[in-house]
Amino acid sequence: xxxxxxxxxxxxxxxxxxxxxxxxxxxxxxxxxxxxxxxxxxxxxxxxxxxxxxxxxxxxxxxxxxxxxxxxxxxxxxxxxxxxxxxxxxxxxxxxxxxxxxxxxxxxxxxxxxxxxxxxxxxxxxxxxxxxxxxxxxxxxxxxxxxxxxxxxxxxxxxxxxxxxxxxxxxxxxxxxxxxxxxxxxxxxxxxxxxxxxxxxxxxxxxxxxxxxxxxxxxxxxxxxxxxxxxxxxxxxxxxxxxxxxxxxxxxxxxxxxxxxxxxxxxxxxx
Amino acid sequence: xxxxxxxxxxxxxxxxxxxxxxxxxxxxxxxxxxxxxxxxxxxxxxxxxxxxxxxxxxxxxxxxxxxxxxxxxxxxxxxxxxxxxxxxxxxxxxxxxxxxxxxxxxxxxxxxxxxxxxxxxxxxxxxxxxxxxxxxxxxxxxxxxxxxxxxxxxxxxxxxxxxxxxxxxxxxxxxxxxxxxxxxxxxxxxxxxxxxxxxxxxxxxxxxxxxxxxxxxxxxxxxxxxxxxxxxxxxxxxxxxxxxxxxxxxxxxxxxxxxxxxxxxxxxxxxxxxxxxxxxxxxxxxxxxxxxxxxxxxxxxxxxxxxxxxxxxxxxxxxxxxxxxxxxxxxx
Numbered sequence: 001x002x003x004x005x006x007x008x009x010x011x012x013x014x015x016x017x018x019x020x021x022x023x024x025x026x027x028x029x030x031x032x033x034x035x036x037x038x039x040x041x042x043x044x045x046x047x048x049x050x051x052x053x054x055x056x057x058x059x060x061x062x063x064x065x066x067x068x069x070x071x072x073x074x075x076x077x078x079x080x081x082x083x084x085x086x087x088x089x090x091x092x093x094x095x096x097x098x099x100x101x102x103x104x105x106x107x108x109x110x111x112x113x114x115x116x117x118x119x120x121x122x123x124x125x126x127x128x129x130x131x132x133x134x135x136x137x138x139x140x141x142x143x144x145x146x147x148x149x150x151x152x153x154x155x156x157x158x159x160x161x162x163x164x165x166x167x168x169x170x171x172x173x174x175x176x177x178x179x180x181x182x183x184x185x186x187x188x189x190x191x192x193x194x195x196x197x198x199x200x201x202x203x204x205x206x207x208x209x210x211x212x213x214x215x216x217x218x219x220x221x222x223x224x225x226x227x228x229x230x231x232x233x234x235x236x237x238x239x240x241x242x243x244x245x246x247x248x249x250x251x252x253x254x255x256x257x258x259x260x261x262x263x264x265x266x267x268x269x270x271x
Numbered sequence: 272x273x274x275x276x277x278x279x280x281x282x283x284x285x286x287x288x289x290x291x292x293x294x295x296x297x298x299x300x301x302x303x304x305x306x307x308x309x310x311x312x313x314x315x316x317x318x319x320x321x322x323x324x325x326x327x328x329x330x331x332x333x334x335x336x337x338x339x340x341x342x343x344x345x346x347x348x349x350x351x352x353x354x355x356x357x358x359x360x361x362x363x364x365x366x367x368x369x370x371x372x373x374x375x376x377x378x379x380x381x382x383x384x385x386x387x388x389x390x391x392x393x394x395x396x397x398x399x400x401x402x403x404x405x406x407x408x409x410x411x412x413x414x415x416x417x418x419x420x421x422x423x424x425x426x427x428x429x430x431x432x433x434x435x436x437x438x439x440x441x442x443x444x445x446x447x448x449x450x451x452x453x454x455x456x457x458x459x460x461x462x463x464x465x466x467x468x469x470x471x472x473x474x475x476x477x478x479x480x481x482x483x484x485x486x487x488x489x490x491x492x493x494x495x496x497x498x499x500x501x502x503x504x505x506x507x508x509x510x511x512x513x514x515x516x517x518x519x520x521x522x523x524x525x526x527x528x529x530x531x532x533x534x535x536x537x538x539x540x541x542x543x544x545x546x547x548x549x550x551x552x553x554x555x556x557x558x559x560x561x562x563x564x565x566x567x568x569x570x571x572x573x574x575x576x577x578x579x580x581x582x583x584x585x586x587x588x589x590x591x592x593x594x595x596x597x598x599x600x601x602x603x
Contacts, residue, residue, distance in 0.1 A: 066488060068484070068487075087487075087492070088487040088488060089486075089487050089490045089491055089492045089493075090490075092487070092488055092489055092490030093490050097488070097489070098488050100484070100485065100488075104482050104484055104485035104488070105481075105482070105485065106477060106478045106481035106482055106485065106486075107481055107482075108477065108480075108481055109474075109477055109478070109481065113474055113477070116471075116474055117474055117475065117478050117486075117489050117491075118489055119471075120471055120474070120475060120489055120490050120491060121489070121490040123471045125471065127472060127499075130466070130470040130471065130472055130473075131466065131470075133465075133469065133470070137470060137471070140471070141469070141470075141471070180489065184489065184490070
């Protein structure tokens with residue numbers, strides 16, 4: 001890591017050079033402009049928050065990063081290289097994992113199987129080997145199962161290992177979804193409102209997991225969150241969006257005192 | 272016990288065997304429906320096509336012979352060799368995989384995110400295309416299929432049960448072919464379930480069935496999965512084609528067995544593999560027992576033609592999700 005580009009935070013984490021750079025991104029749906037000329041970067045090892053009122057284009061931004069949407073204008077640079085227009089599953093293979101605002105788990109499958117799907121990008125066994133359950137396939141299953149068990153221990157969900165996730169309460173489903181993303185050992189982890197609809201206790205748990213993931217594995221995290229208190233507590237830097245435009249970018253303190261941000265959040269009288 | 276009772280048992284056994292044959296077809300439907308939400312109307316024709324191709328390879332038939340003869344005025348029919356059965360099965364399997372790839376590339380890929388009814392209509396088109404294509408490729412005459420599965424009544428079973436019913440009873444008659452079909456079906460289902468439970472591709476198949484977006488986000492390519500699913504149901508169609516073809520000859524009415532699979536699916540639920548099996552058995556046993564107990568003595572017979580559909584109708588009224596299907600709950 002380049003010494004010039006990296007620095008150490010007060011709590012001892014290393015933040016490096018930008019791993020993801022969005023350059024002048026514009027995204028339109030027909031005549032509607034969802035994102036308008038936005039640039040920002042995400043540095044290696046940091047927790048980057050994207051905040052803004054409803055309909056500001058935050059989720060669209062996340063969808064651009066993981067390839068569900070393709071912007072009409074602008075460039076996406078990932079790990080120093082300009083990214084071509086890729087399909088979401090190809091982007092997942094490059095090391096970007098995500099969770100969804102409205103939990104998108106495989107509801108009929110157990111917690112264990114759900115998290116195992118997160119390991120798919122690390123598994124290489126061919127169809128024949130799998131069909132015969134011999135050689136590569138068998139070894140891989142065992143190795144990846146070990147990684148998944150670590151994730152399960154980390155998230156403290158051992159007791160629901162075999163439960164179909166459709167039967168779990170909301171808060172636990174959110175945690176399993178985080179587990180699935182973590183199992184991929186992503187270089188960049190995207191969290192779309194990881195604390196939406198949670199009570200205070202669940203929010204505290206989730207905040208702790210996010211901080212621990214970042215701290216212990218050094219995972220770079222970009223997250224969207226509505227709860228300002230949470231964002232101020234855990235984020236290193238914050239991008240503020242409103243009506244598809246970027247209206248603020250900086251540390252939580254800087255953003256909090258930014259007049260544009262205050263106006264967007266509290267409303268302002270237009271004469 | 273009267274001989275009549277033992278005849279009843281025999282009818283029951285044969286009903287189970289018929290049921291296995293229905294299950295084999297229904298299984299192909301369930302696989303595709305689970306993974307892609309498409310009701311594949313072409314499943315029956317796929318079984319027909321697989322059977323035609325297998326017999327064609329075995330007998331060394333020249334594909335498109337009629338067409339070539341018509342255009343060039345030649346008189347071609349056969350290459351003049353016989354292909355060993357296992358080789359013919361292997362090549363037929365390759366053809367079914369190629370077919371799966373073509374369907375994905377030229378049909379499904381262009382219909383991503385369309386309504387289920389549109390995909391359903393596409394499979395109807397596919398069914399008629401394949402039927403015509405099969406005709407063009409291998410000819411429309413009825414063919415005899417022989418892949419070496421023993422046929423005719425199982426003598427051992429007959430002899431060892433003959434003592435049960437006294438003078439008029441000669442033991443249970445069960446066709447060897449049916450017994451083999453049951454064994455193959457059991458192996459097929461077990462291996463399919465194992466594959467989907469314990470391999471990464473199986474897990475990916477189930478994931479795609481549950482949620483497309485989430486599947487993409489963990490790095491699953493939908494296209495690859497669809498080719499695999501259609502290949503697997505092509506394989507199931509091949510097994511069903513072999514069994515039905517050996518039983519009643521390879522003829523174009525074979526594609527109509529798909530219609531018998533419909534009531535099976537309504538009983539078992541469209542999304543359940545065990546449901547397809549048990550639904551098939553219930554329909555098989557149900558129609559044979561109904562014919563034996565009520566149809567033949569009281570209604571003048573031939574109830575087998577409609578019994579399954581009546582049963583399906585009752586299920587639609589009282590339990591629309593089937594025995595094992597996922598319950599349809601709308602949150603308001």
